[in-house]
Amino acid sequence: MISLEQIRTEMQNRLSIDKDLHHVEVNAPTIDEALADAAVQLAIKAEMLEYEVIEKGSDGFLGIGKKPWKIKIYQNPDTVVKKTHNADGTASGGDGSLEENKVVDKDGLFYVRHFSSSIKLKVIPPSGNGRPVDERDVLDMIRRPDTEQFDAELIHKLIKNGTDGKYETVGKYTHIAAADAIVAVEISKDELHGFITVDPPAQSGADLTADQIERALKAQGILAGISMDKINEFVDNPVYNTQVEVASAIMPEDGKDSHLDYKFITDETKLGAVQDESGIIDYKKNNKIQNVVEGQTLAVKVLATRGKGGKTLFGRYIEAKNGKDLPVVLGQNTQFDKDGVTVVATKNGQVHLVNGKITVEPVLNLDAVNIKSGNIDFLGTVYIKGNVEDGFDVKASGDIDIGGTVGKSKIQADGNIIIHQGVFGKNEGFIKSGKSLWVKFVQEMSIDVEENLIASDSLMNCNITAMKNIVVHGKKAQITGGKLFATEEICARTLGSPGGGATTTLTVGVDPRAKLRLDELLEQQSKIAQELEGLQLEIDNLEGIKKTRRKLPTEKEERLNQDNQRKGELIDENKTVSDEINEIQMRLRELKAIGKVKVEGITYPGTKIYVRDALDEVQTEVSSCTFYYEGSMARRGKYEPPQIDAMKGPEGYN
Numbered sequence: 001m002i003s004l005e006q007i008r009t010e011m012q013n014r015l016s017i018d019k020d021l022h023h024v025e026v027n028a029p030t031i032d033e034a035l036a037d038a039a040v041q042l043a044i045k046a047e048m049l050e051y052e053v054i055e056k057g058s059d060g061f062l063g064i065g066k067k068p069w070k071i072k073i074y075q076n077p078d079t080v081v082k083k084t085h086n087a088d089g090t091a092s093g094g095d096g097s098l099e100e101n102k103v104v105d106k107d108g109l110f111y112v113r114h115f116s117s118s119i120k121l122k123v124i125p126p127s128g129n130g131r132p133v134d135e136r137d138v139l140d141m142i143r144r145p146d147t148e149q150f151d152a153e154l155i156h157k158l159i160k161n162g163t164d165g166k167y168e169t170v171g172k173y174t175h176i177a178a179a180d181a182i183v184a185v186e187i188s189k190d191e192l193h194g195f196i197t198v199d200p201p202a203q204s205g206a207d208l209t210a211d212q213i214e215r216a217l218k219a220q221g222i223l224a225g226i227s228m229d230k231i232n233e234f235v236d237n238p239v240y241n242t243q244v245e246v247a248s249a250i251m252p253e254d255g256k257d258s259h260l261d262y263k264f265i266t267d268e269t270k271l272g273a274v275q276d277e278s279g280i281i282d283y284k285k286n287n288k289i290q291n292v293v294e295g296q297t298l299a300v301k302v303l304a305t306r307g308k309g310g311k312t313l314f315g316r317y318i319e320a321k322n323g324k325d326l327p328v329v330l331g332q333n334t335q336f337d338k339d340g341v342t343v344v345a346t347k348n349g350q351v352h353l354v355n356g357k358i359t360v361e362p363v364l365n366l367d368a369v370n371i372k373s374g375n376i377d378f379l380g381t382v383y384i385k386g387n388v389e390d391g392f393d394v395k396a397s398g399d400i401d402i403g404g405t406v407g408k409s410k411i412q413a414d415g416n417i418i419i420h421q422g423v424f425g426k427n428e429g430f431i432k433s434g435k436s437l438w439v440k441f442v443q444e445m446s447i448d449v450e451e452n453l454i455a456s457d458s459l460m461n462c463n464i465t466a467m468k469n470i471v472v473h474g475k476k477a478q479i480t481g482g483k484l485f486a487t488e489e490i491c492a493r494t495l496g497s498p499g500g501g502a503t504t505t506l507t508v509g510v511d512p513r514a515k516l517r518l519d520e521l522l523e524q525q526s527k528i529a530q531e532l533e534g535l536q537l538e539i540d541n542l543e544g545i546k547k548t549r550r551k552l553p554t555e556k557e558e559r560l561n562q563d564n565q566r567k568g569e570l571i572d573e574n575k576t577v578s579d580e581i582n583e584i585q586m587r588l589r590e591l592k593a594i595g596k597v598k599v600e601g602i603t604y605p606g607t608k609i610y611v612r613d614a615l616d617e618v619q620t621e622v623s624s625c626t627f628y629y630e631g632s633m634a635r636r637g638k639y640e641p642p643q644i645d646a647m648k649g650p651e652g653y654n
Helices: 004-019 031-042 135-142 152-161 210-219 228-236 512-549 554-593
Strands: 023-028 049-055 069-075 109-115 118-124 147-150 168-173 182-187 193-199 244-248 259-262 272-275 281-287 297-302 334-336 342-345 349-354 357-361 363-366 376-378 381-384 394-396 400-402 410-413 417-424 430-433 437-443 446-449 453-466 469-472 478-486 489-492 504-508 596-603 608-611 614-617 622-630 633-638
Touching (some): 031 049, 031 069, 118 135, 152 168, 193 210, 210 228, 228 244, 334 357, 363 376, 381 394, 394 400, 400 410, 410 417, 417 430, 469 478, 478 489, 512 554, 596 608, 608 622
Parallel strands (some): 363 381, 381 400, 410 430, 430 446, 437 453, 446 453, 453 469, 453 478, 478 504, 504 608
Antiparallel strands (some): 023 069, 049 069, 182 193, 193 244, 297 342, 334 342, 349 357, 596 622, 622 633
16 A cells, blocks of 8 residues: 555655756648758657657648647656756766766855845865865955845855856845846747846846746747857856857758768778787888778668758748668679668679679789789689789789799789799799699699699799699709609600709599598507507407406496507598598599690600609600609500690680
8 A cells, every 4th residue: 555655755756857848839741741840950869769749730621721730748747857956067967977087176166146135155076186265355345335145154165065057145235126237038030049248237236037037038929049158157157248159940950961980991091001019110011901801791771861850939940851861882893782771792892892892802912012012812804914013912802913023922823823934933932822823834842723723934943732733844944852742744845954963753543632641640549559469459458357256346447448549440431541542542543544644745754753652763864754653653655645625724815
């Protein structure tokens, strides 16, 4: 059961809220427009409003008989948060949290005013290291010929603690009403500005209160735009016989046009070299490329917004313009997502803003790769007109086409790599292609290609792995030094060098990666066998003891169980390893028919040729020969020309 006291308390709470609760009556074509209008007038969000329908609106018939909605709109009491003021005048929410936490050094302030027959005092304490209010200064202002009495003890307390932004009564004086300050109100012709001009009070006259000024404004018909902050400022620091603006119309806010919120850097001048944690700029990591992937969000269209209407001082509606829905023109390889507002890439590549259009370019064109460009990492195809200088890297998800030479660099592509001139690796760089490599010549470079390596001049002192073929087919067509692996064929005009020098080693008929994996598996299988042998000896020993004594000590019984468990694990592991070994060996056996080395000209002494696992070490010059595998041996036969037509390079390669 609810007590009378509880009801009283609830009513007091509601009354307290109602003091801060304002309402307006609005006429508008729709309820939504009415709420938007009221939100402007009440200076709160539309979702914090409630309303009552006074008169229902109607669209009429064909525009005839159209009637606006008449609605009473007010703030939802549950959303009312009383604002307080701290001693220094800063606003706080209901929880007392400061809107601005920064402490500023400010001296204390005080104001003495005469309202009606009372002497009023407002004190703002100092903040930070500011000076406090001097009590003597306050008393000097209070002591006037017309002062009847004042409370010195209360004054002392208020100076110490502040008045919480309010005027507090501290005494009385002899009041002569005829000497009171006089206020005059003026309104601009456009109803946008409201002014007051105040004549100062004479001796024993009263100062103007904020309520008196507000009533004077409303008496002149001002319904909107009254600034209590400006009025309170005037009360604290009055300016007499001068026009002071204390009310201004609520100006309309035009809606914003639609626009794109870009999710990439549109100003490419802001792209550049990368600075590490120590502050050193690494010009190789020159971040001038903004890679994007297919489906990546590039921009989001922010829709146009409705305008918010305003009010003149007399409450007349001021119309606002709604934002325009501006069309968005997209560049190549971009499109709107299903939601109609999200712009996404339709291809991997580099994103640009070109003439206001978002464009994704799947091809990157460069003059050269050097300190100006930095390293290149691009989600697409890269065309380089000139050289790739020493120490600079190029990585692409598509193809790489280099018109000049390559130094000791790292060149990686998921697609083909074309190098129209040569490579000077100096044993420091590498080239890795997800497909094939076409090049004029290569010196001292590590190369790994998933398909073919085609050179038109020479390969000198290189370490090369090709999962299909290595073919050198130009006038020189020479392979000198290095270690070359090809799963299918290696073809050249000349192998080795007449003067000996560095050893030239060629291996065909072997999947080099599979061979490496096979070696790892065989080593693993050997270790498993050794561990199994040791376990079996220990198991046999423990089981022999158990058979003799019929029972093992607890510790040894546990050890026997662990050994048997481990034995089972090793047997399973050995089976898995054996299955993979058999699979690789079958693959390697299939290669014996295609593993060949074809030499049109001379193969010089010192050249080592492995066909599968059979070695043919050339002791004397061999002319026009094909090395192949048969009967577990490396054999020599008639020269067979390579299938060059099947390895024709991409368009533009010579």
